Amino acid sequence: MVRPEEIIKTKLLRGEIINKLYDMYGSATPIRAINKLLRYNSYYSDTDVRKAVEYLRGVRKEFIEVILDENDYWASFVLFPGRS
Numbered sequence: 001m002v003r004p005e006e007i008i009k010t011k012l013l014r015g016e017i018i019n020k021l022y023d024m025y026g027s028a029t030p031i032r033a034i035n036k037l038l039r040y041n042s043y044y045s046d047t048d049v050r051k052a053v054e055y056l057r058g059v060r061k062e063f064i065e066v067i068l069d070e071n072d073y074w075a076s077f078v079l080f081p082g083r084s
Contacts, residue, residue, distance in 0.1 A: 017064075028078070032074040
């Protein structure tokens with residue numbers, strides 16, 4: 001069973017990703033840059049960031065758009081479409 005602290009940490013990470021993308025609204029940003037910005041404020045593992053990005057771009061969520069680089073995931077670009 002997942003601990004409540006882990007659930008809170010995961011939701012905070014997703015919110016921080018959305019916040020960073022909103023700050024850079026209108027421009028495609030490499031996932032690597034988002035990861036570095038998140039590490040500046042607090043520590044999240046690469047796995048945590050990747051899971052959060054995949055959740056936010058998921059079929060039923062679609063909060064963000066990802067232009068996937070097949071050779072290097074971290075070089076992929078992420079966009080915040082800003083839909084209501």
